[in-house]
Amino acid sequence: MGHWWYRNIVEPGKLPLLLALLSFVTSFLVTRVITRLIRAGRGPFKNITPGGVHVHHVVPGVILVIIGGFGAVGSGRHGFGAALSAVLFGLGAGLVLDEFALILHLDDVYWSEQGRKSVEIVVVTAALVALVLGGFLPFGVNELTADERQNRGLVVMNTATNFFLTLIALWKGKARTAIFGLVVPFVALIGAVRLARPGSPYAKRFYVNRPRARAKAGLRAFHHDRRWAHPRRRFENFIGGTPDPERAALEKPEGPR
Numbered sequence: 012m013g014h015w016w017y018r019n020i021v022e023p024g025k026l027p028l029l030l031a032l033l034s035f036v037t038s039f040l041v042t043r044v045i046t047r048l049i050r051a052g053r054g055p056f057k058n059i060t061p062g063g064v065h066v067h068h069v070v071p072g073v074i075l076v077i078i079g080g081f082g083a084v085g086s087g088r089h090g091f092g093a094a095l096s097a098v099l100f101g102l103g104a105g106l107v108l109d110e111f112a113l114i115l116h117l118d119d120v121y122w123s124e125q126g127r128k129s130v131e132i133v134v135v136t137a138a139l140v141a142l143v144l145g146g147f148l149p150f151g152v153n154e155l156t157a158d159e160r161q162n163r164g165l166v167v168m169n170t171a172t173n174f175f176l177t178l179i180a181l182w183k184g185k186a187r188t189a190i191f192g193l194v195v196p197f198v199a200l201i202g203a204v205r206l207a208r209p210g211s212p213y214a215k216r217f218y219v220n221r222p223r224a225r226a227k228a229g230l231r232a233f234h235h236d237r238r239w240a241h242p243r244r245r246f247e248n249f250i251g252g253t254p255d256p257e258r259a260a261l262e263k264p265e266g267p268r
Contacts, residue, residue, distance in 0.1 A: 024088030024089060025144060026089075026093075026094060026097075027083065027088060027093045027094055027096070027097035028097065028140065028143070028144055029144060030094055030097040030098050030101065031079075031097040031098070031100050031101035031104075031140070032101065032137065032140045032141065032144060033101065034097070034098045034099075034100075034101030034102045034105070035101035035102070035104050035105045035136070035137065035140070036105070036137055037101075037102075037105070038101060038102045038103075038104070038105025038106055038109075039105040039106075039108065039109050039133050040250075042068060042105065042106060042109050043109065043250065043251055043252065046121070046252070047252050050122065050252065065119075067110055067113060067119075068106045068109065068110065069106060069107050069109075069110040069113065069114065071103070071106060072102075072103045072104070072105070072106025072107035072109075072110075073103065073107060074103065075099050075100070075102050075103025075106065076100055076103035076104055076107060077103075078096075078099050078103070079096045079097065079098070079099030079100025079101070079102075079103055080096075080100055082095065082096030082099065082100075083096040083097060083100060104136075105133070108129060108132055108133045108136060109129055109133065110129060111128060111129040111132045111133075112125050112126045112127070112128040112129045113126075113129075115128060122252065122254055122255045123254050123255065124254050126251070126254060127244075127247050127251065127254070129251065130247045130250055130251040131247065134250075135187065135190060135191075138191070139190065139191070139193075139194060142191075142194045142195065143194060147194040147195060148194065149193050149194055172196075173192070173193075173196040173199060176192060176196065176199035176200050176202075176203045177189050177192045177193055177199045179199075179202070179203035179213075180192055180199050180202030180203050182207075182211065182212055182213045183202065183203070183205075183206075183207035183208060183211050183213040183214070184207055184208035184209075184210065184211025184212070184213065184214065185202040185207075185208060185211075188201065188202030189202060206224065206227060206228040206231055207228055208228065208232050209225070209228055209229045209232055214228060
């Protein structure tokens with residue numbers, strides 16, 4: 012175990028990345044526990060409101076990200092400085108992304124349906140960092156052998172192809188597939204060859220005069236969302252807490268009159 016740890020984590024300089032990932036996940040989970048306790052009125056925790064201004068935890072998060080980021084740039088990949096900077100950066104990133112929805116909407120939507128975006132972006136970020144930590148590199152460069160990487164033309168062609176597949180998946184309205192396709196090219200290929208989601212730029216451009224393709228894409232999206240929407244909501248509620256029913260009712264779109 013010690014040999015594996017040294018060869019796969021310490022020697023390649025991945026220890027700061029591992030520490031950043033662990034502190035990132037820990038920061039997010041601890042923050043969610045504290046905010047849920049504050050919401051329920053339990054425990055000693057209270058909102059920070061100096062002078063009547065509610066200071067969101069994204070503020071100290073940004074400060075920690077700045078300190079940890081600049082510290083990481085100046086300390087390299089080895090040593091105590093790199094490890095400490097990674098921990099600070101991970102802690103700050105967890106605080107910032109926990110309020111990603113607030114930054115996106117410029118509104119306090121933490122306990123609303125829109126606030127679910129924070130949980131989703133944290134899960135996606137943690138998964139991507141874990142893939143990189145496991146040896147996956149952007150655009151599938153990790154799939155090339157050491158001899159193949161010596162050929163710059165092959166590396167450029169491989170990177171360009173995977174980047175192109177990722178753009179197509181994003182064009183077809185499959186953001187999650189495109190994001191994971193950055194490090195796992197096969198995922199981007201699946202997103203690129205399958206039907207686009209209704210309302211995506213690709214569907215608006217190529218399905219306008221193809222009613223059968225448009226109907227098939229809509230039916231496939233309907234079945235996919237019906238199959239995965241409920242498990243995803245339960246998972247997000249388990250991690251981030253259930254949104255306020257009052258705010259959810261206000262955000263629910265009105266039906267046809």
